[in-house]
Amino acid sequence: MGLLDKLASRRPQAGMLVRPADSADQSVFSTKALRQFLSTLTARETPVLLDLGPVIGTNVNFFGQELGCKIFVEDIFRDLDRFVRQGKAEEFSEFLVARFPQGDASIDGILCWDIIDYLDRPAAKALAAELTRVLRPGGALLGFFGTAQPRDAHYTRHLIVDDVTLQYRTYPAERGRQAALLNRDIIRLFPRLRVSDSFLLKNNLREILFRKPA
Amino acid sequence: MEKDIVNIGKSVVIKGELNGSEDLTIEGHVEGTIELREHVLTIGPNGRIKAQVFAKAVIVLGEVNGNVTASEKVDIREKGSVDGDIVSPRVAIAEGAHFRGSVDMQRKDTSQSQVPGQSPSHPDAKAHGSKTAPQPAAATAQRVGA
Numbered sequence: 001m002g003l004l005d006k007l008a009s010r011r012p013q014a015g016m017l018v019r020p021a022d023s024a025d026q027s028v029f030s031t032k033a034l035r036q037f038l039s040t041l042t043a044r045e046t047p048v049l050l051d052l053g054p055v056i057g058t059n060v061n062f063f064g065q066e067l068g069c070k071i072f073v074e075d076i077f078r079d080l081d082r083f084v085r086q087g088k089a090e091e092f093s094e095f096l097v098a099r100f101p102q103g104d105a106s107i108d109g110i111l112c113w114d115i116i117d118y119l120d121r122p123a124a125k126a127l128a129a130e131l132t133r134v135l136r137p138g139g140a141l142l143g144f145f146g147t148a149q150p151r152d153a154h155y156t157r158h159l160i161v162d163d164v165t166l167q168y169r170t171y172p173a174e175r176g177r178q179a180a181l182l183n184r185d186i187i188r189l190f191p192r193l194r195v196s197d198s199f200l201l202k203n204n205l206r207e208i209l210f211r212k213p214a
Numbered sequence: 215m216e217k218d219i220v221n222i223g224k225s226v227v228i229k230g231e232l233n234g235s236e237d238l239t240i241e242g243h244v245e246g247t248i249e250l251r252e253h254v255l256t257i258g259p260n261g262r263i264k265a266q267v268f269a270k271a272v273i274v275l276g277e278v279n280g281n282v283t284a285s286e287k288v289d290i291r292e293k294g295s296v297d298g299d300i301v302s303p304r305v306a307i308a309e310g311a312h313f314r315g316s317v318d319m320q321r322k323d324t325s326q327s328q329v330p331g332q333s334p335s336h337p338d339a340k341a342h343g344s345k346t347a348p349q350p351a352a353a354t355a356q357r358v359g360a
């Protein structure tokens with residue numbers, strides 16, 4: 001039984017609901033691209049993961065204990081909030097250029113989550129360039145992109161339930177999503193990566209898995 | 215038998231090497247290196263650490279700026295904050311905690327090629343180079359004074 005099959009055994013039985021905790025902001029939804037992303041990691045002997053979201057203890061244990069990853073946690077959402085709060089949002093792209101201490105081609109998998117939705121175009125381009133730099137040939141980047149115009153200013157914590165299920169919890173953000181990017185705009189942000197998988201989910205979220213050619 | 219626990223109070227500032235052979239709770243400021251290889255280090259809510267930390271277990275309720283190496287566990291509680299790299303076989307990070315850095319649980323001996331439930335020494339298990347968790351060194355008996 002391979003590791004991904006072991007992860008599949010964590011999924012709830014058919015007909016059983018995974019109930020979120022009490023908060024009204026929590027929801028559970030399926031993911032199609034996560035499993036493909038995980039297969040990139042499990043193909044490596046000592047996978048290295050870069051997580052751009054807020055630290056989530058259960059995710060750290062999932063990647064660290066079950067997949068044997070070394071995990072870098074770089075909460076870009078928190079950084080963005082700081083810049084917006086200080087009225088320096090236009091300087092964020094410059095900040096991102098020097099943000100990542102990881103070496104070139106040193107990361108096997110990047111969890112981008114939906115950070116790009118919250119960035120203006122220069123910052124999105126700067127982030128995409130840095131992520132492309134640190135990603136190893138053969139590595140994968142998983143990003144989520146909204147399709148509807150934003151209303152509320154909140155971020156989302158994505159908790160990994162199993163290889164096909166995410167639970168998300170919202171929390172306040174200093175500002176909302178900047179714009180819903182078209183597919184071609186997203187792809188143009190990562191000219192050196194190729195789209196491996198793209199899914200439009202029932203909750204109108206686009207999951208896109210990019211790979212860096214080997 | 216009661217376990218000895220040393221407390222470093224809020225007003226205490228220590229710069230340099232801090233090591234010992236008993237559990238320690240820090241509520242003050244420490245800069246340098248902290249070594250409690252066989253024992254538990256607790257950074258209390260008022261503790262502010264700018265140091266490399268080595269202990270059996272580390273519980274963080276305050277702030278740590280530095281790398282943390284534990285032979286058993288690192289536990290960052292709700293208002294705790296760690297900026298640095300963690301090396302430990304077990305890591306618990308509560309919701310609301312802050313963490314920036316890397317986490318290495320050194321799980322290379324249970325990599326993807328191993329069948330679940332199969333021990334690393336099983337003849338069918340593939341051999342992998344693996345790092346073991348850091349082994350505690352003999353601690354010097356040095357009591358810290360205020």
